[in-house]
Amino acid sequence: MIPAIYRIDRRLIEHPGAFTLHLSATGALPLQPFEPGQFNMLYAFGAGEVAISLSGRQRETEGQIAHTIYTRGAVTAALGRLREGDQLGVRGPFGQGWPLGEAEGKELLVIAGGLGLAPLRPVIYHLLGQARASLIPRFQLFYGARRPGEMLYVPELQAWSRQMDVTLSVDHADSAWSDHVGVITKPLSAAEFDAENCVAFLCGPELMMRFSIQVLLERGVSPESIYISMERNMKCGTGLCGHCQWGPNFVCKDGPVFRYADVRHWLGIRSL
Amino acid sequence: MAKFVLQAEDLDLLIQAIRADGYQVLGPVIRDQAIAYGAVEKADDLPRGWTDEQEKGHYRLRRRNDDAYFGYAASPQSWKQYLQLPRRQVWQARKSDLGIQVREVVDEAPAVAFLGVRSCELHAIAIQDRVFVDAHYRNDSYVNRRAEIFTVAVNCTSAAATCFCTSMHTGPSVTLPSDLAMTEVITDGEHYFLVGSDSYRGRQILKQLPVRPATAENLQMADKAIQAAVQQMEDGPRHFDSSDLKELLYRNLDSPAWDEVAERCLSCANCTMACPTCFCSTVEDSTDLEGAEAERWERWDSCFTGEFSHLSGGAVRPDTRSRYRQWMTHKLASWYDQFGSSGCVGCGRCITWCPVGIDLTEQVSRIRELEEP
Known part of the structure; x- marks a missing residue:
């Protein structure tokens, strides 16, 4: 499967090392519309491909997508050197997204850590957009980052806080910080929500997800109502290369979003 | 399936008939002191009279005390090398003032005949088919190569010490379809192949060969030969219950x-x-x-x-x-x-x-x- 070529329309720096690319298709055939939680394989010319979740609006003009990338390796560094007007390759969208239908008529808890907010932003756009907010009686975001300067989408977080409950926490605060300090599990365990009628979407470091799940279970949330987005090495995105195996699951095609009840056994095994 | 007898000295006619049908024949050949798979142009290219001695971390070629063509067990490399290529180019891209252009590199699938496919290997190919063919996204290179393969299966009549197909229920008797399936029988001065076919193109090849219908005795001898391999494995230390x-x-x-x-x-x-x-x-x-x-x-x-x-x-x-x-x-x-x-x-x-x-x-x-x- 060869990549479609996209052009960078807009490049936004989120914080040092993290940036969001707004892309539009150059060819006649853009990729299929995506579901929130799915990912694309982004190709930096000659450097290689990397799996990056879709972080933009679901229904922008046809052929427009957004990706939020953190520079960690050779390919993300090559993507980071691209500027507005430059081109890159895109294959996708791949994988299973967030089960938005499950959340209808229930409270939704969105719990994100660091870059983990990226695949959840389309969920927030989806639910805050149009009249969908009325489908969800209560919508809360819990977002933790290491430092105030390492939060994604800061201007939007402020805008969202007028339409939904937004709880922010950082591990290391600075003098201007007035929200929570410490891990996100603290405000989560004190939060008000109807444990029997809620759905939780989690994305972040595995450790953060494990501890957040523990809090949710203690609060009485059913394992069937908790969904997590997993990260593993992905080379093909199509279930053929074998790299992303996690127990019996291929994270690229069976995930990245899994229902906790289906995978809790595997989540507890180290170095799987 | 009707079975026929092909005399061992006529094996070359089978190879030539398959070649004449447009296939490149790949089969067992002696290379690097092992029985490996490679191009076979004539029956003399086959490892006649040779076998392999296999154990944990051990492989040696040995002379057999007969002239069996297929008297060896698993080769170092499997047929996988011809279906899922060890290395292949997927695409070629160019960057210019016009932007990036990507061109898919389409793998031309050759018409290839696999000569001497063991039952375990037919099962292995069927397993890879489920990975690469019966999938939402397919591996096109594999799919195309696989579609072109003509298979000549050979029942195992002797097992290596490392074989445990009876435990995995994949052999030694060929149970999956192939174009032609053969059993090599060597007994009392006789040396022949019992041959059957599961496909139209297999029968077309068979028609061109100097074969005669098998007798009940021929069938019995072939069964006995396969049973010997079963017994070898069941008596060996690697026989186990794989059901759980x-x-x-x-x-x-x-x-x-x-x-x-x-x-x-x-x-x-x-x-x-x-x-x-x-x-x-x-x-x-x-x-x-x-x-x-x-x-x-x-x-x-x-x-x-x-x-x-x-x-x-x-x-x-x-x-x-x-x-x-x-x-x-x-x-x-x-x-x-x-x-x-x-x-x-x-x-x-x-x-x-x-x-x-x-x-x-x-x-x-x-x-x-x-x-x-």
Whole structure:
């Protein structure tokens, strides 16, 4: 499967090392519309491909997508050197997204850590957009980052806080910080929500997800109502290369979003 | 299926008939002191009168005391090398003022006949079919190559010490369809092949050969020869009950057996390269010196390498223990969840080609032995 070529329309720096690319298709055939939680394989010319979740609006003009990338390796560094007007390759969208239908008529808890907010932003756009907010009686975001300067989408977080409950926490605060300090599990365990009628979407470091799940279970949330987005090495995105195996699951095609009840056994095994 | 007798001295006519039909014949040849697969142009290219002696980390060619053409067991490399290519170019890209253009590199599938496919290998190909063909996204190169294959299966009449197909229910008798299926019979001065066909194109080849219908005695002799291989394996130390392997391994992900095997395993990936079903691959991207032309290649990869599970925070499987566990658990347990069958066909290649002689069947019994009651 060869990549479609996209052009960078807009490049936004989120914080040092993290940036969001707004892309539009150059060819006649853009990729299929995506579901929130799915990912694309982004190709930096000659450097290689990397799996990056879709972080933009679901229904922008046809052929427009957004990706939020953190520079960690050779390919993300090559993507980071691209500027507005430059081109890159895109294959996708791949994988299973967030089960938005499950959340209808229930409270939704969105719990994100660091870059983990990226695949959840389309969920927030989806639910805050149009009249969908009325489908969800209560919508809360819990977002933790290491430092105030390492939060994604800061201007939007402020805008969202007028339409939904937004709880922010950082591990290391600075003098201007007035929200929570410490891990996100603290405000989560004190939060008000109807444990029997809620759905939780989690994305972040595995450790953060494990501890957040523990809090949710203690609060009485059913394992069937908790969904997590997993990260593993992905080379093909199509279930053929074998790299992303996690127990019996291929994270690229069976995930990245899994229902906790289906995978809790595997989540507890180290170095799987 | 009607069975016919083809005299051993007429085997070359079979090879020539297949070649005349437009196929390149690949089969067993002696190369690098092993019976490997390669181009076969005539019956004389076959390893007539040779066999292989196989044990843990051990492979030697030996003279047989007869002139059998197919009197050997699993070759070092499987047919996988011709279906899932070890290395192939996937695309070519160019960057210019006009932007990036990507051109898919389409793999031309040759018409190839596999001569001497064992039952375990037919099962291995069927297992890879479920991975690459019966999938939402297909591996087109594999699909095209696979569609062109003409198979001449050969029933096993002797087993290597490392063979355990009877335990995995994949042989030694050919049970999956092939274009032609043969059993080699050598007895009392007679040397012939009992041949049958499952396909139209197989029957078309058979029609051109000087064959005669098999007698009841011919059938009996062929059965007896296959039974000898069954007996060899059932009497051997590698015969075991495989019916509960998935449950056994899933129950024992923390077994001390993984620590023990990690002490010996070199994480060299030989077992995954020799395995006829291991399908993992990776990609390599590169550019020319000017940075205007780029290529992407796909090549075989192994879950034993550190890069394989690499994430930004380091390898998910950082040590040999977790990598060996992944390989064996995938092969014998999670494969059932993913593809509806075991990923192991009992060919024994991973045992023979392990440089330190780790034996999958011994690992199974060790896990069982260490399981707390």
